[in-house]
Amino acid sequence: MPKFVRAFLFLPFLATPAAAELPEPVRAMLEAARASGDAAVFDAVAATARQTNPDDAAEIDALVGEVHAARQAAAAKAAEAERLAIEEAGPLDRWSGKGEIGAFTASGNSSSTGLTAAVELMRAGNEWTHSLRARADYQRDNGRTSREQFFGAYEPRYQIGENLFAYGLAQYERDRFQGYSGRYALSGGLGVTVFDGPALDLSAKAGPAYRHTRFIAGGTEDSLNALVGLDFDWRFAEGLALTQDANLVAAAGGEAVAIIGGRSTSVTLVTGLDAKVTDRLTTRLAFTLDYDSKPPAGAVETDTLTRFTLVYGF
Template sequence: MRFIPFLFPVTVAFMAVPAQAELPEGARAMIDAAIATGDERKVATVLDLARRTWPAEKREIKAISTEWKSTVAARKAEQAQAEEQAIREAGLFERWSGEAELGAFQSSGNTDSIGVLAALKLDRKGIDWTHAIHLRADYRRQNGSTSREQFLASYEPRWQFDDNVFAYGLAQYQRDRIQGFSARYSVSGGFGYRVVNNDRLELSVKAGPAYRVTDFTDGTSASRLAGLVGLDFDWQMLDRLKLTQDVEALAETGGEATVIFDSANTTVNLVTGLDFRISDRLRSRLSYKIEYDSNPPDGTVGTDTQTRATLIYGF
C-alpha cells in the first residue's frame, strides 16, 4: 500500500528582540562634559548619578567608565615616566622647594625678652634620595646688649631603599652664647621607619649613633659619642589646620622630634605648633618651644621656653 504524504503548512514566528537602549543625548553630553574637566572625583560622581538615573543603560555606562579609567591610568603612567625622567636629568641646583619663615617670639628662662626670628627650609626630593637643608636665626638686642643670639644650620640626606625603611645622615651646627656655648657640631647616621604615611597623618621614627663637639663660651670644649632618637609627626587635623611636633628642631617648619643624648649631657628641644593655611603658599604658625639641657654651663639654667608667632611662605 502506498502512502502519500500530506504537507501541512508550517508557520515560523520570530519574536522581535528589542534593540538595546542608548543613553539620552543630554546624559551623554553631561558625562562628556565631566570627562573633559579631567577631574576624577567629578567624573565618578556623574557616572554614579547616571547609573542611578538610567539603570537600563548600565552596560553602556560601564563601558564609558572602563574606557575612562584606562585613559586615566595611561595618562598617570605617562606623567610618572616623564617626572622620573625629569628627576634623573635635573642638575644639582634644580628641583628644590622650600619655605621661608619670619616672625616674633617671647622667651623665658635664661632671658625674659621679646625678639624676632627668621628661618629657611629647603628640600629636594628625588627617586630614592631626599635632601633637607634648614637654617634658623633668633636674635634680640636690648639696651645696647645682646639678650638672645641663637643660630642653627643642618643638612639631612635620606635614602628610601624600601617603601617604609630609610637610611639617614645628619650634620648640624648650633650657636647659642646665651645658653653657654659658642658652637656645637653634631653628626649622626642611622635608620628610620615610616609608621604611617597618608594624606592626613605622617609618622616616622629614626635612630642612630651620633658624635658631638661643643665649644663653650668659657674657652673649654668637649667631644663625646652620643645617640640620636627622632620622631617625625604631622597631623592634618582640618583642611586648613595642621598640628606639628618638633624636638631638636631639625625641621623647624615640619613635624619632627629628635633627642640627642650622652652620658654627660642630654639635650631635648620640643616644639609644638599649630599651622593655619591662609592660601596655597602662605601659612601662619603659633608654636611653643622648650629647650632642655641636662647639664648646662655654670651660670645658666637648663630650661628655656619660647612662644612664637610666625608667617610661613612656601615656594
C-alpha cells in the same frame, strides 16, 4: 527542507530581541561628563545612568572602562614624565622651601623680646630627599647682646621601601647663654614612616651619633651618642596644623630628635600651631623648650622661647 523544519531552526533568532542601544541623551550626558575632565563628575553621572537605564548597563560599563583605562594611561604617562624630569634636573633645580620671620619672648637664661628668622629648603627626588634648615634668634638690650642662638642642619634621606628610609644628619648649634660656642653633631641610621596622609604625618628615625662641643668657658667635649627622632604634623582643620618636633640628648641612652650620650641629658622640644592665611603665607605660633641637665657654671637648666612668626612658602 520542509517549511516547519526551517521555522523551528530559525525560531530562537526570531524570539531574541535585538540589543537595546544606549539612548542618545544618556550617551551625550556621559560624553559631556567625560569631556569635563573631572573624574568624580563622570563617575557620578555613570552611576546615575546605570540606575536609570538598567537595560543599557553593559554599554555604560564598557564606556566607563574605556574612560578609566584612558585615565590610568594618562596618569602613568604623567608619572613617567615627572620621574624623567627629576632624573634630568640639575643639583640646583627643583628646590622648594619657606622663609620665616617674627618676634619672640624668652624666659630662663635671658628675659627679653627680639627677632627670629629661619629658612627651610627641600629637594624631593625619586629616591633621595634633601633638607636644609637654618634659624637665628638674636637680641640686643641697651647696647649688649641678651640672646644669640644659631642653628643649621642638613639631612639627606634615601627611600629604601614604601615606608622605610635611611637618613644622614649634619647639625650645628651655637648658644652663648647655654654655654657653648659651637656644638656639632653627625648621625646616620634608619627611619620609618608611620603615617603619611592628607591629615596626619608621623615618622620616626634612630641611629648612632657623634657630637663635638666647644664651650664658651674653654675646653671641648667629644661623645658617641644615639639619636632618636620624631616628626609629627596634624592638620586638624581647614588651614590649621599642629606640629611637634623634639630633640633629646640623654646621657644614658633621644625634631622629636634624640641624641643620647655624653656628660648630660639635653632636650629640645618644639611645638607649633600654623594657621594658613593664603596659599603661600602662614602664621605660626611656636613654643620651644631647651633643657640641659648639666649646664655650664652660671647657666640654668631650662630655657623657653615663644615665637610668633609669618611663614612664606616658595
